Amino acid sequence: MGALAFIYWFSYVVSISLFAYTFAGYLLGALGLTASYLLYGIVESALIAFFVALNFKGSQAVGAAETLLVAFKLFVLLVFIAGGLFFVNPERLMPDLSIRGIEGILIASALYLLSYAGFGVITNASEDIEDPEKNVPRAIYLSLLISAIIYVLVSVVVIGAVPRSLVIKAEEYALAVAAKPFLHEWGFALVTLGALVSTSSALNSALYGGANVAYALAKKGVLPKAFDRRTWFGEPEGLYITAGLGLFLALFLNLSGIAEVTTLAFILIYLAVALAHWKLREMTKGDARIIVASIAILMLSFLIIMSYSLATNAKAFTVAALFLGGAVVFEWLYRKVTGREMRARAQIRG
Numbered sequence: 001m002g003a004l005a006f007i008y009w010f011s012y013v014v015s016i017s018l019f020a021y022t023f024a025g026y027l028l029g030a031l032g033l034t035a036s037y038l039l040y041g042i043v044e045s046a047l048i049a050f051f052v053a054l055n056f057k058g059s060q061a062v063g064a065a066e067t068l069l070v071a072f073k074l075f076v077l078l079v080f081i082a083g084g085l086f087f088v089n090p091e092r093l094m095p096d097l098s099i100r101g102i103e104g105i106l107i108a109s110a111l112y113l114l115s116y117a118g119f120g121v122i123t124n125a126s127e128d129i130e131d132p133e134k135n136v137p138r139a140i141y142l143s144l145l146i147s148a149i150i151y152v153l154v155s156v157v158v159i160g161a162v163p164r165s166l167v168i169k170a171e172e173y174a175l176a177v178a179a180k181p182f183l184h185e186w187g188f189a190l191v192t193l194g195a196l197v198s199t200s201s202a203l204n205s206a207l208y209g210g211a212n213v214a215y216a217l218a219k220k221g222v223l224p225k226a227f228d229r230r231t232w233f234g235e236p237e238g239l240y241i242t243a244g245l246g247l248f249l250a251l252f253l254n255l256s257g258i259a260e261v262t263t264l265a266f267i268l269i270y271l272a273v274a275l276a277h278w279k280l281r282e283m284t285k286g287d288a289r290i291i292v293a294s295i296a297i298l299m300l301s302f303l304i305i306m307s308y309s310l311a312t313n314a315k316a317f318t319v320a321a322l323f324l325g326g327a328v329v330f331e332w333l334y335r336k337v338t339g340r341e342m343r344a345r346a347q348i349r350g
Contacts, residue, residue: 003331004272007324009242011265012210016246018262019203020044023196030192044250051204052243055211069201076194077150080179080187084157087182092160107308110301111263112151116144207246211239264305264320271298 024043028035054065095101122129122139129135154175162178176195179187274294277286309317 003328004269006331007265007327008269009210010327011262011269012206013242013245014249014262014265015206016048016203016210016243017249019199019206020047020246020250023047023199023203026192026195026199030189030196041251045247047200047203048207048243048247048250051200051207052239054204055207055239066201066204069197069204073194073198073201074150076190076197077154080175080183080191080194081150081153081157083179083183083187084161085153088156088160090160092164093156106304110304110308116147207239207243210242210246264302264309265323267298267302267305268324271295271302274298 021040021044024040024047025035027043028039033039095105122136122143129139158175158178162181166177176188176191179191183190274291277284278288278291278295280286281288281291306317306320309320
C-alpha cells in the first residue's frame with residue numbers, strides 16, 4: 001500500500017509537469033515565438049510559481065480561482081459546440097464496426113477513461129468542504145455528469161464537422177484548428193485562449209491535490225515528515241516539494257512517454273481503490289455489482305493501454321514498468337532507512 005500511495009502522489013507531480021509543459025507550448029505558439037529550452041523554462045517556472053503562491057493563500061483562494069477558470073473554459077467549449085453543431089455531417093459519426101475499428105474504439109475508450117480522473121481532487125479536498133458526507137458525493141456525481149455531456153458534444157463536433165485529416169495533422173492544436181472552419185480566426189484565438197485557461201486550471205487542481213495527498217501520506221508515515229506541514233513559515237511542506245519536483249520534470253525530462261506512465265499509474269490507483277471498496281463493501285454499503293463492474297473495466301483498461309503502449313511506444317512501456325517497479329523498491333528502502341511505518345486513521349487522530 002505504501003508503494004501505491006507514493007505512485008498516487010508522484011502521479012500528481014508528473015501531471016503538474018505535463019500541464020506546465022503543455023501550457024508553455026500553447027502560449028509560445030499563440031505568440032508566434034520560436035520554441036526554445038529557455039523560453040519553455042521561463043514560462044513553466046512563472047506558471048508554477050504563480051499557482052504555488054495561490055495555493056499558499058488556502059483552499060478558498062484556490063477554489064475562487066478554479067471557479068473563474070472553469071467558468072471561462074466552459075464558455076469557450078459551449079461556443080465551440082454551439083457553432084459546430086450546425087456543421088455536423090451525420091455520416092462522419094457512423095462508427096467503424098470492423099475488427100480494426102472495434103479495436104480502435106476499445107483503445108480510445110481506455111485512454112478516454114482518464115479524462116474523468118480529476119474527480120479524485122474532490123475527495124482530496126474533503127477536509128475543506130462543508131458537510132463532506134453530503135457534498136462530496138454530490139460534487140463527484142455532478143462533475144462526472146457535466147464532464148460526460150461536454151466531452152460527448154465536443155467529440156461530436158470535432159468528428160462530425162471537421163475533416164479527420166485536419167484534426168490528425170493539427171495534433172496539439174487540434175481543437176483550435178477544428179474551430180477554424182465554422183468560427184474562423186476569432187474562433188481559433190478563442191479556443192487557443194481556452195486551452196491556456198484549461199491547462200492552467202488543470203495545473204491548479206493537480207498542485208492542490210498533490211499537496212493535500214502529500215500532507216495526508218506524511219501523516220500516515222508514507223512520506224517524510226517534511227511534508228507534514230501546511231504553514232508557509234517553518235519546515236518545508238508538501239506544496240513546495242510537489243511543485244519543485246513538477247518543475248524539475250518539466251525542465252529536464254522528455255515528457256512524451258511519461259504521459260502514458262501517468263495514465264497507467266492513475267488506472268492502477270483507482271483499481272486499488274475499487275478493490276479496497278470491495279473488501280469494505282459491507283461497511284460502505286456499496287453495490288457489489290457496480291464494484292465488480294468497476295474492477296473489470298479498470299483491469300481491462302490497464303491491459304489495453306499496456307498492450308497499446310508496448311506496440312506503439314516501447315520506450316514508454318519500459319518507463320512505465322520501471323516506474324511502477326521503482327516505486328515498490330523506493331518504498332521498501334525508505335522504510336528500511338527511516339523506520340517509519342504506515343499508521344491507521346485512528347492512530348493519526350490519536
